[in-house]
Amino acid sequence: MKIGLHYANFTHPDWESTLEDRLTESVRVADQGGISLVTVMDHWFQMENLGGPSEPMLEGYTTLGYLAGITEQVRLSLLVTGTTYRYPGLLAKTVTTVDRLSRGRAMLGIGAAWYDREHLGLGVPFPSMSERFERLEETLQICRQMRSEDDGPYAGQHYRLEETVCVPPPVRGRVPVLIGGSGERKTLRLVAQYADACNLFGETAEVLAHKLDVLRGHCDAVGRDYDEIEKTVIGAGTASGAESRDEFLRRMEEYAALGVELVTLVPTGDDPVAWTHDLVENVAPALADL
Template identity: 75%
Template sequence: MDLGLHYANFTHPEWDRRLADRLTETARVADQGGVSLLTVMDHWFQMEDLGGPAEPMLEGYTTLGYLAAVTERIRLSLLVTGTTYRHPGLLAKTVTTLDVLSRGRAMLGLGAAWYEREHLGLGVPFPPLKERFERLEETLQICRQMWSDDDGPYDGDHYRLAETVNVPPPVQRPHPPVLIGGSGERKTLRLVAEYADACNLFGESPEQVAHKLDVLRRHCDDVGRDYDTIEKTMIGSVDPLVDVDGFVADLERYAALGIGLVTLVPPGDDPVAWTTAVCEKVLPRLAGL
């Protein structure tokens, strides 16, 4: 099983002076230590459960572009891009640029968006949930067309593009992997089956994950998709350093379900030390799962 690191919290001691240095060192430790995926959030205000808008938050794709320059091997993505924040044609160009400049390490993580306060606060339209999912599907279609040989028009209900030109193309072929985040059974997992290379589920319990994967398999059957071509990932909420043996035992159950990557959020005030310890004590134990 592979490990991902989700850098969600910038509020560490002396963040006003050390934010960039701490982020950089964490990324380098993860890159050199064998972590497979490095993600940051696509938020403009910090989430309420991490302190809300008064706490620091960096724009996601600017951050990934910077991280591409200070790392060499690790995959880079937002977990996940809010479909309401960027026009799909520009989003495809942004992810392509990240892929080119990182020499083929970009992933497009995508979701319907949910944080109403930052939309209202910064003047970004926040349509109803049904429309957000419609826009999400059109975004997936537009990105797919931008990454194909078809540079003609796209005419959707919400987006209309006269030319889907995208030069240079991405390094990864046929395109950077597309990950859809979320566990919604009726819409989200159907979109995974139709459009995505990977899903990202909440690791609530092996039983819950097994149920979500069963739903995904049924959607794949319905649309004629090979279920095994989808990378199954999840985000966990535990600190593996508290009980490494117990953590590995838990992940054995998830691995048996087909989960190939678990993403963790560094807790506490020192993400560099935490990431170092995880690379030394946990990653070698996951290699055999």
């Protein structure tokens, strides 16, 4: 099993003067220590459960562009882009730019968006949930077309593009797509139809087994090979939290038996650099054997 590092919290002691250094060093440790994926959030305001808008938050794609320049191996993505945050054509161009500058290490992590406060706070339209999912599907279609040989128009219900041009193209001809969320009727259907990877919440093995069965059913319905899709999980905790390291590893064994290939962990405590060192030295080797 592989590990992802999700750098979600910038509020550490003296963050006003150390935020950039802590982020830089944590990600360098992850890159040199064999972590498979580094992600940051796509938010303008910090989430309420991490302190809300008064706490620091960096813009996601600017951050990925910076991380592309200081890393060599790790994949880079937002977890996840909100479909309402950017026009789809501009999003495809932005992600492709990160891919070029990272020499082919970008992923497009995307979802339907949910944080209404930051939309209202900064004057960005926040449509209904049903419309957000409609826009998400059109965004996925546009991004797919912009990485193809078809640079002609796209006409959808919400977006109309006259030219789907994206030059230079992604390094490997395409940027892999990860769709975040566990919704059974819409989200997992979109995973089956458009994504290279899913990202589910780290719940019990029984809940994950059910979600993956739902995904398999959607794959069957659209004629997709279920095994083509990388199964990833976020929010699974760490051995430094409430559960012991042995309990954490037992839970990861259950995940691996279900076909989960990557677990993304969020640094905890006041020192993300030390946390990341512990991750690569003590957790990653044990998970690599699963």
